Amino acid sequence: xxxxxxxxxxxxxxxxxxxxxxxxxxxxxxxxxxxxxxxxxxxxxxxxxxxxxxxxxxxxxxxxxxxxxxxxxxxxxxxxxxxxxxxxxxxxxxxxxxxxxxxxxxxxxxxxxxxxxxxxxxxxxxxxxxxxxxxxxxxxxxxxxxxxxxxxxxxxxxxxxxxxxxxxxxxxxxxxxxxxxxxxxxxxxxxxxxxxxxxxxxxxxxxxxxxxxxxxxxxxxxxxxxxxxxxxxxxxxxxxxxxxxxxxxxxxxxxxxxxxxxxxxxxxxxxxxxxxxxxxxxxxxxxxxxxxxxxxxxxxxxxxxxxxxxxxxxxxxxxxxxxxxxxxxxxxxxxxxxxxxxxxxxxxxxxxxxxxxxxxxxxxxxxxxxxxxxxxxxxxxxxxxxxxxxxxxxxxxxxxxxxxxxxxxxx
RNA sequence: CGGGGCAUGGUGUAAUGGUAGCACGAGUCCUUUGGGAGGAUUUAGUUCCAGUUCGAGUCUGGAUGCCCCGACCA
Numbered sequence: 001x002x003x004x005x006x007x008x009x010x011x012x013x014x015x016x017x018x019x020x021x022x023x024x025x026x027x028x029x030x031x032x033x034x035x036x037x038x039x040x041x042x043x044x045x046x047x048x049x050x051x052x053x054x055x056x057x058x059x060x061x062x063x064x065x066x067x068x069x070x071x072x073x074x075x076x077x078x079x080x081x082x083x084x085x086x087x088x089x090x091x092x093x094x095x096x097x098x099x100x101x102x103x104x105x106x107x108x109x110x111x112x113x114x115x116x117x118x119x120x121x122x123x124x125x126x127x128x129x130x131x132x133x134x135x136x137x138x139x140x141x142x143x144x145x146x147x148x149x150x151x152x153x154x155x156x157x158x159x160x161x162x163x164x165x166x167x168x169x170x171x172x173x174x175x176x177x178x179x180x181x182x183x184x185x186x187x188x189x190x191x192x193x194x195x196x197x198x199x200x201x202x203x204x205x206x207x208x209x210x211x212x213x214x215x216x217x218x219x220x221x222x223x224x225x226x227x228x229x230x231x232x233x234x235x236x237x238x239x240x241x242x243x244x245x246x247x248x249x250x251x252x253x254x255x256x257x258x259x260x261x262x263x264x265x266x267x268x269x270x271x272x273x274x275x276x277x278x279x280x281x282x283x284x285x286x287x288x289x290x291x292x293x294x295x296x297x298x299x300x301x302x303x304x305x306x307x308x309x310x311x312x313x314x315x316x317x318x319x320x321x322x323x324x325x326x327x328x329x330x331x332x333x334x335x336x337x338x339x340x341x342x343x344x345x346x347x348x349x350x351x352x353x354x355x356x357x358x359x360x361x362x363x364x365x366x367x368x369x370x371x372x373x374x375x376x377x378x379x380x381x382x383x384x385x386x387x388x389x390x391x392x393x394x395x396x397x398x399x400x401x402x403x404x405x406x407x408x409x410x411x
Numbered sequence: 412c413g414g415g416g417c418a419u420g421g422u423g424u425a426a427u428g429g430u431a432g433c434a435c436g437a438g439u440c441c442u443u444u445g446g447g448a449g450g451a452u453u454u455a456g457u458u459c460c461a462g463u464u465c466g467a468g469u470c471u472g473g474a475u476g477c478c479c480c481g482a483c484c485a
Contacts, residue, residue: 012435012447013422017478037477092483109485143412143483150485157485209485218484256485293485328444361446368446379445389445 001320003354008045010366020216022302023148025311029370031319038145038153040295045370048319050156053294054135056187056316057158060180064173066131066160071113073137075105079112083270092141094153106139111267111289114161118285119273125165127275128285129173133160135294147216149299150255156294163268164286165275174206174262177290181210181258188297189305189314192257195221195230206262211254214303219256222249255300263287311371312393320352322410323372327360327379336403337378340388343407368393374410 008030015034018024026032031046042050058068080086080093086105094106107113114132122130138157145151160177164170178194185192190212197209209232211221220233226247233251242249265284267273274282305312313319322344326337334355341353352372354363360379367375377389377398388406391398401409 009436011422016423017417019479034477090483138485140484144479144481146479151483152485155485159485259485291485296485330444358444359446359448360444361448362444363447364445365447377445381445 001350001352003352004356006044006352008043010369018148020147020150020299020303021306022150022299025302025306025369025371026148026298029311029366032149034148038142038151040149040152045319046298049298049313049317050294052317052319053188053297054156054158057184057292057294058135060184061131061133061158061160064131064160064176064180066133066162068134069132070134070136071107071110071117073107073139075107075113076116077103077105079116079271080105083112083267085112092143094139094141107136108138108140109289109291110134110159111161111263111287112271115267115271115273115287118163119268119271122163122273122285123275125275125277125283128163128165129169130163131160131173132162133158138293147299149295150216150218152295155296158292158294160290162288162290164288165277165283167286170262170286170288174260174288177260177288178208181260181290181292184292185210185212185257187314187316188301189317190257190297190300193221193223193230193254195223195232195254196235197232197259198235205264208260209256210258211252212257212300212304213252214255214300215253216303217253217255219254221252221254223252224249255296255303257297257300258290258292260290261288263289306371307394309365310369313371313373315373318371318373320350320372322349322351322374322376323354323367323370324351324376324378325354325363325367327363327377327381329355329357330380332383333378333380336383336388340376340378340403340406344410347407347411349407349410376406 010030011028014024014028018027026046030043031049033041033043035041077086091108093108095103097103135156135158137154139154142151142153145153162173164173192210192212194208195211197207211219221230222233222236223230224242224245224247227242227245229242229244240249264286267287268284273285275285277283301314301317302311305314324337324341326333337353341351344351371393373393375391375393382388382400386403387400388403389398390401
């Protein structure tokens with residue numbers, strides 16, 4: 001991608017309302033733009049990040065044996081009446097009326113939808129287990145929106161639902177999903193801790209949250225450094241000593257980036273979704289649901305991967321792999337840079353090529369702000385030795401690499 | 412939903428009730444190019460509706476929007 005053609009234009013100043021560092025950098029680097037309170041537009045750079053994360057998650061879900069589907073945003077009121085969640089307003093639904101005054105809602109979660117699909121076509125024990133997931137926008141009528149992408153009213157979410165014929169099978173899968181979540185978050189450059197949580201309004205007997213320690217986090221988590229026990233303060237209250245080993249607990253602010261629930265038979269019972277076992281007896285299947293909020297994930301990645309100059313994208317979620325910068329806009333330098341641009345692209349490396357006539361300092365500052373993992377500088381000075389300068393965004397020192405060996409060096 | 416705050420070009424800011432100005436950005440042209448360059452030129456603003464006043468960005472009332480704190484959440 002030629003930066004001269006890139007729709008996103010870096011800015012020197014952030015909107016004055018942006019307090020969270022992730023909000024400031026994402027806005028300044030022009031990844032996102034606010035449209036209204038709690039609603040954000042993803043511009044081309046931001047969208048590329050979203051797509052990268054989506055693909056990491058999708059691959060892991062498929063690895064788990066889950067099948068992807070796509071459910072409607074419009075939710076049937078009757079389904080929500082069945083589970084008695086329509087009136088409780090929990091999770092906070094956006095209720096709307098059509099022109100015939102018929103009520104419907106925008107999806108805030110999809111347990112009702114998925115259970116309805118399930119009960120219409122699963123009748124036998126032979127169909128278990130079943131795993132279905134989607135990556136789709138959720139709408140939540142929260143009391144308040146805050147922190148840029150941290151808490152918004154419309155956000156992209158991966159939601160996975162599992163159906164089981166035995167508790168044992170559910171627990172086994174539940175643990176598998178937890179492992180898979182750790183893999184996903186690691187690829188996103190995050191090191192979350194898994195904590196016991198209260199299930200809140202989604203319901204169920206058991207749930208775990210994935211928490212990333214961060215000062216702007218809204219959750220308070222108690223961690224035992226001795227035995228590794230960790231729990232949301234919401235679940236266990238303000239206790240001082242570890243319930244497992246009696247050591248002193250440490251209090252941490254955390255961002256919740258994922259949540260897994262053992263729902264038991266809450267939804268299958270409420271919606272009368274039954275199946276027949278071997279002996280022809282009716283049973284309610286057990287359910288699990290597992291969510292990751294992608295907008296918050298983007299914000300959390302930036303919150304925990306930046307320096308005073310800008311974002312430092314983890315490799316796998318960066319909008320491009322390489323930021324190629326030409327210093328001095330003359331025929332020789334341009335020819336050198338264009339050659340590298342073509343070579344790298346041929347190798348399947350995604351390159352953002354700064355071909356603009358801006359000053360070197362300005363280009364470097366913008367490159368640091370945008371935060372691609374690798375920066376390659378081409379100038380008269382480097383070309384004199386048939387070299388280009390290669391620098392990691394998260395390192396101070398740069399290396400001179402022969403232009404001919406660049407592609408090989410990077411692969 | 413309760414409490415607090417703010418509202419001026421795209422962004423950040425100024426203007427005793429009396430000419431809406433500055434900087435950055437953006438556009439065009441020229442000169443520049445190793446850490447946010449210079450010149451020329453162009454562009455664009457008082458959230459909305461009432462009221463007070465000879466005169467309102469400024470005062471009053473209302474609406475709307477946005478931010479922060481609490482409860483809620485991925």
